[in-house]
Amino acid sequence: MSQVFDRRTIVVLVLLAAAAILVPAMNMLAAPGSAFHLSDHLVPLLGKYLAFALLALSVDLVWGYCGILSLGHGAFFALGGYAMGMYLMRQIGARGVYANPTLPDFMVFLNWKELPWFWYGFDWFPFAMLMVLLVPGLLAFVFGWFAFRSRVTGVYLSIITQAMTFALMLAFFRNDMGFGGNNGLTDFKDILGFPIQAASTRVVLFVASAVALAGGYLLCRWIVTSKLGKVLVAVRDAESRTRFLGYRVEHYKLAVFTLSAMLAGVAGALYVPQVGIINPGEFAPANSIEVVIWVAVGGRGTLAGAILGALVVNAGKTWFTGALPELWLFALGGLFVFVTLLMPKGILGTAEEWWERARRKPKAGVAPDALPSAAE
Amino acid sequence: MNAPVTPTLLYLDNVTVSFDGFRALNALSLAIDHAEMRAIIGPNGAGKTTMMDVITGKTRPNEGTALFEGSYDLTSLDEADIAQLGIGRKFQTPTVFDMHSVEDNILLALKDDRRPFPTLFSRRTRLERERIDALLERVRLTGHRHRKASELSHGQKQWLEIGMLLAQEPKLLLVDEPAAGMTDQETADTADLLRDIAKTRAVVVVEHDMTFVRDLGVKVTCLHEGSVLAEGSLDAVSADERVIEVYLGR
Ligand SMILES: Nc1ncnc2c1ncn2[C@@H]1O[C@H](COP(=O)(O)OP(=O)(O)OP(=O)(O)O)[C@@H](O)[C@H]1O
Ligand SMILES: [Mg+2]
Numbered sequence: 036m037s038q039v040f041d042r043r044t045i046v047v048l049v050l051l052a053a054a055a056i057l058v059p060a061m062n063m064l065a066a067p068g069s070a071f072h073l074s075d076h077l078v079p080l081l082g083k084y085l086a087f088a089l090l091a092l093s094v095d096l097v098w099g100y101c102g103i104l105s106l107g108h109g110a111f112f113a114l115g116g117y118a119m120g121m122y123l124m125r126q127i128g129a130r131g132v133y134a135n136p137t138l139p140d141f142m143v144f145l146n147w148k149e150l151p152w153f154w155y156g157f158d159w160f161p162f163a164m165l166m167v168l169l170v171p172g173l174l175a176f177v178f179g180w181f182a183f184r185s186r187v188t189g190v191y192l193s194i195i196t197q198a199m200t201f202a203l204m205l206a207f208f209r210n211d212m213g214f215g216g217n218n219g220l221t222d223f224k225d226i227l228g229f230p231i232q233a234a235s236t237r238v239v240l241f242v243a244s245a246v247a248l249a250g251g252y253l254l255c256r257w258i259v260t261s262k263l264g265k266v267l268v269a270v271r272d273a274e275s276r277t278r279f280l281g282y283r284v285e286h287y288k289l290a291v292f293t294l295s296a297m298l299a300g301v302a303g304a305l306y307v308p309q310v311g312i313i314n315p316g317e318f319a320p321a322n323s324i325e326v327v328i329w330v331a332v333g334g335r336g337t338l339a340g341a342i343l344g345a346l347v348v349n350a351g352k353t354w355f356t357g358a359l360p361e362l363w364l365f366a367l368g369g370l371f372v373f374v375t376l377l378m379p380k381g382i383l384g385t386a387e388e389w390w391e392r393a394r395r396k397p398k399a400g401v402a403p404d405a406l407p408s409a410a411e
Numbered sequence: 412m413n414a415p416v417t418p419t420l421l422y423l424d425n426v427t428v429s430f431d432g433f434r435a436l437n438a439l440s441l442a443i444d445h446a447e448m449r450a451i452i453g454p455n456g457a458g459k460t461t462m463m464d465v466i467t468g469k470t471r472p473n474e475g476t477a478l479f480e481g482s483y484d485l486t487s488l489d490e491a492d493i494a495q496l497g498i499g500r501k502f503q504t505p506t507v508f509d510m511h512s513v514e515d516n517i518l519l520a521l522k523d524d525r526r527p528f529p530t531l532f533s534r535r536t537r538l539e540r541e542r543i544d545a546l547l548e549r550v551r552l553t554g555h556r557h558r559k560a561s562e563l564s565h566g567q568k569q570w571l572e573i574g575m576l577l578a579q580e581p582k583l584l585l586v587d588e589p590a591a592g593m594t595d596q597e598t599a600d601t602a603d604l605l606r607d608i609a610k611t612r613a614v615v616v617v618e619h620d621m622t623f624v625r626d627l628g629v630k631v632t633c634l635h636e637g638s639v640l641a642e643g644s645l646d647a648v649s650a651d652e653r654v655i656e657v658y659l660g661r
Contacts, residue, residue: 266519
């Protein structure tokens with residue numbers, strides 16, 4: 036257990052705890068107009084970043100530690116988002132435009148007479164939360180079962196994950212799928228009885244995102260520091276060697292891929308109430324590719340780097356789309372090329388190297404392991 | 412499971428492997444006894460590595476029988492099953508887990524439950540720690556236990572891989588060119604180590620280095636074009652006209 040809490044982990048947890056305290060305090064306690072005040076629209080924006088960070092974490096677990104370059108995690112994220120969105124739709128009740136007590140507006144519009152069977156149960160929060168985990172998990176399990184058993188690896192695997200998310204996007208665009216077609220699910224009113232637009236609800240959602248991210252991070256840390264985590268890295272670096280030691284590689288991949296998809300689903304479920312909409316665009320193949328860029332930028336195979344990358348790139352995206360919207364994709368592409376060529380360990384790896392060097396210099400002659408460290 | 416029906420540990424009969432019509436193994440037959448050490452020699456492309464691929468489930472033969480302990484059909488099992496039956500393999504080019512420490516390389520190889528969930532909850536026991544210590548001592552890597560495997564020299568990697576093989580506690584070890592790229596001293600030490608291992612386990616060694624094969628002092632099989640050309644003591648095999656012609660050379 037002691038290995039779980041290395042220095043990085045402590046830093047991550049402390050920062051997340053600080054965010055979970057400071058953001059609500061600055062939003063609700065600091066007087067508007069004061070330098071410390073965080074305006075209402077920033078809270079869900081920051082919460083969205085945390086949901087993205089959880090998504091990046093899930094990708095780093097499979098890509099950074101097991102070498103599975105999934106370019107389809109956006110699909111698991113979107114499915115978790117849809118499960119949450121379906122719950123939120125059912126909460127609208129008769130307050131929709133058509134005031135139908137059971138059918139969401141888009142179904143009334145399509146002239147549907149009754150709720151499709153797969154919408155049953157989504158009015159009950161615990162059931163919806165179960166689906167947030169189960170739907171992405173089941174898809175990942177079935178997909179992985181076929182892909183890993185047939186030993187599809189490398190670029191072929193990446194391509195079929197792209198195909199998977201693309202196919203889902205096309206399916207969700209169809210009105211007769213029963214998920215609102217290209218408009219998706221939106222116009223949510225409340226969550227667990229609290230108005231979804233209220234500042235206090237948004238603060239709670241932000242804190243929930245921080246807690247989920249911390250929990251997901253700890254879960255991933257526990258996995259990668261366990262013996263199973265060592266097997267995953269072994270699979271990443273020398274897959275056939277691992278097989279010849281007697282490990283059934285496909286089972287390991289399947290287990291970690293399924294778990295990772297569930298984490299992505301949770302991220303999607305946190306994202307939807309904070310942005311107020313989920314639509315088929317979330318399945319766009321480019322979204323999944325962007326997540327991989329976040330991880331690469333932050334530092335692959337470090338977990339903390341995935342979080343950092345998601346936050347930095349998304350903050351950059353928010354700034355760019357405000358200031359120079361047409362340049363954003365060029366900036367993102369440029370950043371990716373820059374990082375892959377010049378900072379193969381990502382921002383985190385490079386920053387840590389600088390930090391170590393800076394600390395070592397003034398105390399020349401001190402053995403590196405004599406340096407104090409928070410590890411263990 | 413059933414008691415072995417034959418005294419042989421490994422039994423290959425009439426094994427043929429063809430790649431697009433080219434026969435890498437051609438009706439190969441071979442039998443290895445419990446705790447026997449066998450040296451396999453033969454020119455490049457004779458099919459030595461392919462034979463190991465068949466035994467370990469990497470390559471499926473087009474024809475023939477491959478039995479382990481008389482009852483397990485190796486042609487129908489996969490790599491993980493075969494490894495768990497007790498067949499360990501060292502590759503021609505040393506293959507270790509570069510990003511793991513030397514110690515963790517051994518830990519991953521230790522005989523243990525290989526399923527994901529037990530592995531997730533596995534804690535290193537005192538017994539395992541002692542096993543790791545003993546194995547590191549045996550392959551002379553105790554002083555390097557915390558280093559990354561990628562930092563080891565070529566010879567040390569070869570030894571680490573042999574240590575990983577031993578950690579699996581296999582009944583049969585397949586060792587492909589263990590002396591390649593080693594100094595004379597390392598080669599001699601490797602021969603000692605393998606002889607020692609062969610006291611309790613069956614070992615099949617593929618090697619081109621004749622001094623090394625002589626050091627082993629065991630029965631030799633010479634492969635050529637996918638079948639056995641000659642078998643017997645090294646002196647008998649190296650006196651064989653055909654072996655001289657195709658391998659030991661003019
Ligand atoms: N996967 C494959 N596809 C096609 N041909 C193959 C394959 N694997 C091996 N071969 C061929 O089979 C023949 C036997 O190869 P093998 O590697 O078993 O030889 P070897 O006896 O181990 O030789 P060396 O001493 O060079 O290691 C070679 O001609 C090789 O090119
Ligand atoms: Mg070979």
